Amino acid sequence: MNPTATDNLQACFKLDRPGFSLDVDITLPNRGVTAIFGHSGSGKTSLLRCIAGFEKAAYGHLTFEGQTWQNGKTFVPTHRRPLAYVFQEASLFNHLTARKNLTYAQRRAGHDGPVVGLDDIIDLLGIRKLLEQYPSQLSGGERQRIAIARALMNRPRLLLMDEPLAALDQARKQEILPYIETLKREMHLPILYVTHAPEEVARLADTLVAMEKGRVVALGGLTETLAALDFPIRLGEESGVVIPAVIAEHDPQWQLIRVNFDGGSLWLRDNQTTIGDFVRIRVLARDISLALDGNHASSITNTLPATIDEIGQDEHPGLALVKLKVGSTFFVARVTRRSLHHLKLSVGETTWMQIKSVALVQ
Template identity: 40%
Template sequence: MIEIDVGLARANFTLAVKFTAGEGVTALFGESGAGKSTVLHLVAGLLKPDRGRIVVNGTVFTDMAAGIFLPAHRRRIGYVFQDALLFPHLSVRQNLTYGRWFTKAEPNGITLDQVTELLGIGALLDRRPTTLSGGERQRVAIGRALLASPHVLLMDEPLAALDIDRKREIIPYIQRLRDELKLPILYVSHAIEEVARLADRVILMAQGQVKSDGPPQQVLSPKAGPGDDRFARASILTTTKPSYDPDYQLTQVSHPAGAITLAGRLLPQDGPIRVVIRATDVTIALSKPRELSIRTALRGKVSAISEPLGAVVMVEVELEGGEILAAAVTRKAVDELGLGEGDQVHCLVKSVSIDDRLMAIKD
């Protein structure tokens, strides 16, 4: 359990945050400059707050009123940065075990064999970092952090420097960490797709403060909405019961407002599946259209229409089942359709706009 209640003032920035985080992934989400990485630095002991307390698993890391500030090397923190920061002259095995020179091993701490199996890096142990792909280097960096027997794992945009294919490669390994190690993980990101796939809980930050706190579907819904950038807006819907059509290579998942179809295969499973749908990929229709290539048509009613941002208007639709789906449409389209709050509509989504990067299997 992590307990944070701290304040920090700098020339052009003031941070004042209070929250707790348990096992699993707690994502710190928000625009650049919101203070997300600053929170990690405070937990790690790389920065000293002006006031407040930080407690991890009952150990007081920081208590400014009591004059307590544990140095970074005594905090049992695993830290993963954007860049893997591996030593190029050492082998993967030597990089993995490097941190153990500075931390006392715990009796029930994770072993090298466990880390290599968990992260799939057993075949890399005798190689040098310069021969690895970006995704492989980042997995080694995560392994090195875990072998320090941390009480909490801090991940500061660990996928930001990776291309799409490398992100696809590494996300399943982070999911395994979350599900198998039961460590508290603070995960900084501004990518809604990553947060939807990985986070058990989201702390939405803006201008150094906590704006909202809760599950991804709630915190990142268009109604709660991070930021004002219509082109970056997305919705997270909860679906179930995936089925696969091998003839057409399409997966269909069930939602109270209708079936959602995507190209490609999603392995069947019993738990809920989060689907991220970008506002720019949603089309509004007043009636269910016929003779269209679009396979997904979700039923709902217009709950809000934003003030225009130039030519663009954000239409929020309350789907059957209660979730909110945002659609970015032109102001002219709203006027020509005579669209207003309370209107029954169909939200159309192209199957090819959703793939496995936008699907999050969560227990």
């Protein structure tokens, strides 16, 4: 994260609504995907709407790449901000075909965002066959792909996405996520992505902003923030870490791949990857168990020695979260307090992690 004011987004808002208040003061990087994560009612959408200029906070200070969008009496209206916004549910203009929705955005495009060709965007989102349809003739997933394409045609310098997948069923989500990953990879466009789904955070986010009750409760790089035992939002079964890794080896006989991370390597299912690909893997806290030695015969493929870095509280008093260090990478395991006691595990000791499941998330 670059601290200079000219190449990031600084947002400070105080907004009071009946039964809800938003009070944030944050600086966000202007590259990659920043996930604004929280449960419903946490104020994440309100924050995004303030940044877009749909809501006018009573007190607001907002600068993007050195341009002031809001400060005191200054309030740049939404249509003069070089941003685009993808809404949760269908937001296509119903009186226009998909193609005309795209050209509507193209004609009003800012002139300083990344140059994009209509054809490139159409291919990026796989929507060529849908162009002559009206929104009412499209499925929810198709409409959302058109909406994302339309936002990109506007050549924004900042893309705001408000739970773009929340209104879709699981199959549709899986259909659209790869497109968002591609767009993240191929377009050099900062994205603010509001979501309440840990899976989307794991797959997409580089930076994580966690919100609760209208306040920012954690902010930082995804890997460090998720590995912090005091991560303030209860994720329950979804607690875990996301680790950057690179594909190192294919094992065609057993249909497995080996990925290297900073400090070790793990085996996981082959998913048609290429050696050298940068990926991220997600290991859930519930999938790690601890043992005193690594020699027991077991069906578990991944057993790694690790140092206990920290032991913290979990939601349930009988459970503990254990932060483990392998090389310079951290894992978090959820184990019972009784096991910790029986195994006599404490901070600084070396133990063996048995990892039951590793997911390739990107």
